[in-house]
Amino acid sequence: MRIGLFVPCFIDALFPEVGVATLELLERFGHEVVYPRDQTCCGQPMADNGFNADSAATEALFVRNFSGFDYVVAPEGSCVHHVRDNFDALEQTAEVKEVRARTYELVEFLHDIVKPDALPWAKFPHRVGLHNKCVTLRRLKHAKPSELHEPFYSKPLDLLSKVEGIEFVTPARPDECCGFGGTFSVFEEVVSAKMGYDKVRDHARAGAEYVVSADSSCIMHQQGCAERIGVPIKFIHIAQILNGASA
Amino acid sequence: MSIASEGAGDTGVMLHPELRADRDEAPKSPNGQRLDHAEGASKPLRVRPEKQPRGAKIHGNRPVNQAEAAARFIAAPEHEKMHDERLWDLRQKRDREMHGIPEWEELRALASSIKEHTLVHLDEYLEQFEAKASANGIHLHWAKDAAEHNHIVHRILSDHGAKSLIKSKSMLTEECGFRHYMASVGIEVIETDLGERIQQLDNEDPSHVVVPAVHKLRTDVAEVFAKTIGTDPNNSDVHYLAEAQRQSNRPLILAADAGMTGCNFAVAETGTFVVCTNEGNADLSANVPKLHIASIGIEKIIPRLEHLAVLIRLLSRSALGSPITQYTSHFRGPRDGGEMHIVLVDNGRSSRLGMPEFWTSLKCIRCGACMNTCPVYRRSGGLSYGATYSGPIGLIIDPTFNAHKYSNLPFASTLNGSCSNVCPVKINIHEQILAWRRELVKLHEVSFVKKAAMKAAGELLSRPAAYRAAIATADVALANLPRFVIYNGLNTWGTHREVPHPPRQTFHSWHQANRRAKK
Numbered sequence: 001m002r003i004g005l006f007v008p009c010f011i012d013a014l015f016p017e018v019g020v021a022t023l024e025l026l027e028r029f030g031h032e033v034v035y036p037r038d039q040t041c042c043g044q045p046m047a048d049n050g051f052n053a054d055s056a057a058t059e060a061l062f063v064r065n066f067s068g069f070d071y072v073v074a075p076e077g078s079c080v081h082h083v084r085d086n087f088d089a090l091e092q093t094a095e096v097k098e099v100r101a102r103t104y105e106l107v108e109f110l111h112d113i114v115k116p117d118a119l120p121w122a123k124f125p126h127r128v129g130l131h132n133k134c135v136t137l138r139r140l141k142h143a144k145p146s147e148l149h150e151p152f153y154s155k156p157l158d159l160l161s162k163v164e165g166i167e168f169v170t171p172a173r174p175d176e177c178c179g180f181g182g183t184f185s186v187f188e189e190v191v192s193a194k195m196g197y198d199k200v201r202d203h204a205r206a207g208a209e210y211v212v213s214a215d216s217s218c219i220m221h222q223q224g225c226a227e228r229i230g231v232p233i234k235f236i237h238i239a240q241i242l243n244g245a246s247a
Numbered sequence: 248m249s250i251a252s253e254g255a256g257d258t259g260v261m262l263h264p265e266l267r268a269d270r271d272e273a274p275k276s277p278n279g280q281r282l283d284h285a286e287g288a289s290k291p292l293r294v295r296p297e298k299q300p301r302g303a304k305i306h307g308n309r310p311v312n313q314a315e316a317a318a319r320f321i322a323a324p325e326h327e328k329m330h331d332e333r334l335w336d337l338r339q340k341r342d343r344e345m346h347g348i349p350e351w352e353e354l355r356a357l358a359s360s361i362k363e364h365t366l367v368h369l370d371e372y373l374e375q376f377e378a379k380a381s382a383n384g385i386h387l388h389w390a391k392d393a394a395e396h397n398h399i400v401h402r403i404l405s406d407h408g409a410k411s412l413i414k415s416k417s418m419l420t421e422e423c424g425f426r427h428y429m430a431s432v433g434i435e436v437i438e439t440d441l442g443e444r445i446q447q448l449d450n451e452d453p454s455h456v457v458v459p460a461v462h463k464l465r466t467d468v469a470e471v472f473a474k475t476i477g478t479d480p481n482n483s484d485v486h487y488l489a490e491a492q493r494q495s496n497r498p499l500i501l502a503a504d505a506g507m508t509g510c511n512f513a514v515a516e517t518g519t520f521v522v523c524t525n526e527g528n529a530d531l532s533a534n535v536p537k538l539h540i541a542s543i544g545i546e547k548i549i550p551r552l553e554h555l556a557v558l559i560r561l562l563s564r565s566a567l568g569s570p571i572t573q574y575t576s577h578f579r580g581p582r583d584g585g586e587m588h589i590v591l592v593d594n595g596r597s598s599r600l601g602m603p604e605f606w607t608s609l610k611c612i613r614c615g616a617c618m619n620t621c622p623v624y625r626r627s628g629g630l631s632y633g634a635t636y637s638g639p640i641g642l643i644i645d646p647t648f649n650a651h652k653y654s655n656l657p658f659a660s661t662l663n664g665s666c667s668n669v670c671p672v673k674i675n676i677h678e679q680i681l682a683w684r685r686e687l688v689k690l691h692e693v694s695f696v697k698k699a700a701m702k703a704a705g706e707l708l709s710r711p712a713a714y715r716a717a718i719a720t721a722d723v724a725l726a727n728l729p730r731f732v733i734y735n736g737l738n739t740w741g742t743h744r745e746v747p748h749p750p751r752q753t754f755h756s757w758h759q760a761n762r763r764a765k766k
Contacts, residue, residue, distance in 0.1 A: 009708070012718075012754040012755050014750065015747075015750070016757050019757070019758075020754065020757060023758075023762075037755070039711070045701075050681070050683075050688035050693065051701040054701045056705075057705060058709040134662070134664055135663075146342060147669045148352065149345050149352050177622045181663070186739045188317065190314065190318035190742075191626050194327070195661075220747050225744050227745035
C-alpha cells in the first residue's frame with residue numbers, strides 16, 4: 001500500500017518524535033509511506049471556530065497534497081475527524097470526496113486495515129492510563145463511550161494489549177474531557193486548566209506512570225497541567241509505544 | 248485575557264486542598280450515613296466555605312462573558328468541587344439506570360422519532376390538543392411571546408381577583424420573566440419547589456433546569472433563609488433548613504388565590520397534560536386553589552398517551568438516575584367548582600422550528616442530562632451562562648432568543664460530544680454548537696480579534712513556503728506556532744499550564760535530514 005503520511009502542524013513542530021514513530025511503525029508493516037512536503041494543516045482550527053471561508057484554502061492544499069494515495073494516515077484523531085466529517089469549505093468534487101474517505105487516524109488504520117496479529121518489537125513494562133480524545137472516542141468511535149448502552153470495545157486497548165509487559169490502570173472518570181478543546185484552551189483557559197488538573201489528578205490516583213493517547217493535542221494540554229501542579233506523570237503517544245519505545 | 252485577573256490567576260486558588268489528596272468520590276458523614284436524595288447527595292462540609300460566587304455580570308444587551316463568571320466560580324473551590332461531584336453523581340446514577348434497561352438505545356431512538364414527528368406535524372397536533380382540552384372544560388389561550396403570556400395570566404388572575412399565586416417550577420415562566428412581571432403588577436408569586444423557592448428568596452435565577460439551586464452549598468442556603476424566613480444563620484443542617492422552609496411556605500400555599508404549573512408533556516389525543524415532580528409541589532399548586540393555570544410551550548405536545556410511556560421511562564432516568572419521578576400527575580380538566588386555564592406559548596419556538604440546523608433542539612424534554620455530564624458546566628456553574636438555559640442545551644437555545652447577547656456561549660464548549668450521547672431524545676447538541684459558531688461568524692457576532700486571527704491563520708496555513716519560513720527553526724516554531732494553533736499567544740496558554748518543551752527540530756526537518764533520499 002502507498003500511504004500518505006499527514007503530520008499535523010503542531011505535531012510537526014512540537015512532537016516530531018510522534019511523526020517519526022508513526023512513519024517507522026507504518027513501514028514496519030511493509031507499506032510505502034510518503035510524506036508530502038508541502039503539507040501544513042487540515043483547516044480544523046479555523047473551521048472549529050466557525051470560520052469556514054478561512055479554512056477553504058488550507059483544505060484545498062490538503063487535497064492537493066494527499067490526492068492519489070491508497071490511504072492517508074495521521075497520528076491525531078481530531079484532524080482526521082475534521083477531514084472526514086467537517087471538511088466542507090470546498091466544493092465536494094470526486095477528488096475531495098476520495099481524499100476524505102481515504103483518510104484514517106493511525107489507531108483505526110492499524111486496527112481496521114492492517115490488523116496486526118502481534119507487535120513483537122513492542123515492550124512497555126509500565127503502568128499506563130489510556131486517554132481517549134473526545135472526538136476520537138465519540139466521532140471516530142475508537143471505543144465504547146461510557147454514555148452509551150452498547151457492548152464494550154476499544155481499538156487502542158486491543159492494540160496496546162499486544163505490547164509486552166504493559167499494565168493498564170483506569171481513572172475514576174475514564175472518558176471525562178481533559179479540557180483541551182482546541183481554541184477553548186485559550187478562550188476559556190481557566191475552565192480548561194481546571195479540567196486538565198482534575199484529569200491528571202485522576203490518572204495519578206489510578207496509579208498511572210504514563211498516560212498514553214492517540215492524540216498529542218490532549219497530551220500537550222495535560223502535560224502542561226501536570227507540570228504546573230506537580231503531578232509526576234509522563235505522557236506518550238500511542239504510536240511511540242506501538243513502535244517499540246522503551247520509555 | 249482579563250479573566251485571569253478576576254481572582255483565578257493564581258494556580259493555588261484553583262487547587263482545592265483536597266485535590267492534593269484523594270478525591271472524595273463516596274462521601275459519608277462522620278456517623279457513617281450518607282445523605283442521599285433523588286436530586287443529589289448532600290455532604291457535610293469540612294471547612295468554612297467561601298461565599299457563593301454570583302453569576303455572569305449582565306450589561307444590557309452586551310455579550311455575556313461566560314468565561315469571566317466561570318473563572319470566579321472556579322476561584323471558589325468548595326463550591327466548584329461540590330457542584331462538580333454532585334452533578335457527576337447524577338450522571339453516574341443515570342448510567343446505572345441505563346444499564347438496567349437493555350433496550351435503552353432503542354428507547355432513545357423511539358423518543359427522538361416521536362418528538363421529531365410531532366414537531367413536523369405540530370400545527371395539526373396543537374389543533375387536536377386545543378379541541379380535546381376545550382372539550383374537557385379547559386380554557387385555552389395562545390401567547391405569541393413572553394409579554395403576551397404574562398398579560399394573559401395577569402388578566403386571568405385579575406378576573407378572579409387573585410392577589411397571590413403559588414406555582415411549581417417552569418423553565419417557560421423563567422423564559423418569560425414571569426416573576427418580575429408579576430411583582431411589577433403587585434401579585435405575590437410563591438414558588439413551591441424547594442430549590443426554586445431558595446432561588447426566589449435569594450433573588451437569583453435557577454442555575455439548572457432540574458435542580459435550580461445546585462450551585463449553592465448548605466451554608467449558602469442557611470444564609471438566605473436566615474435573611475428571609477428567619478432561621479438560625481449558624482445552623483446549616485439540611486433537615487432543619489428544609490423543615491423551616493416547609494413551615495414558612497405551607498401557610499402561603501394554603502392561603503393562595505391561584506395555582507400555576509408548567510407541563511412536561513401535553514397529549515394531543517386526550518387534551519390532557521402531565522407534570523412530573525419529586526416534591527409533589529405541582530399537585531399542591533394545581534389542587535389547593537380553585538384556579539389552576541398551566542403554562543405550556545408549544546413543543547411539549549406529543550400525539551398519544553402511548554408515546555408518554557416511552558418518554559416517561561427516559562425522563563427521570565436521564566435527569567436524576569431514578570426510574571421515575573415521585574409524582575407523575577395527569578391533569579384532564581377542572582375539578583368541581585374550579586377553573587383550569589392553559590396558556591400555549593410560542594415565544595420564538597415557531598421561528599426556531601424554521602431553522603434547518605437548529606429545529607431539533609425543540610425535541611428537548613428539559614431533563615438536564617446534558618448539563619450533568621458537561622465538564623464545562625460542572626466547573627462553571629449554571630449562572631455563568633447569564634441566560635435562562637445553561638449548559639449544552641443552553642448553548643444552542645439561548646442564541647435563538649438573542650444571537651448578540653449570547654454570542655459567546657457556543658464557544659463555551661470543548662465539543663466533546665458527551666451531551667449528545669446522554670440526550671434521551673438524541674439531539675445532536677455538540678454538532679449544533681459548532682453550527683452556531685458558523686452561524687455567528689455569518690452574523691458577524693464574533694470579535695474582531697478572533698476574526699483577524701482566523702484570517703491570518705487561514706492565509707499562513709494555505710501557503711506552505713510562508714508557513715515553513717514562519718516555523719523554520721524549533722525556537723521560532725515555539726514563538727510562532729501557538730499563535731496560529733491556539734491563536735492567543737503563549738501568555739494565556741501559560742497562565743495555568745506549562746508551555747510545551749520545544750524539540751530540537753521539527754518533523755519536517757528530521758524528514759529532510761533522514762528520509763529525503765527515499766522521497
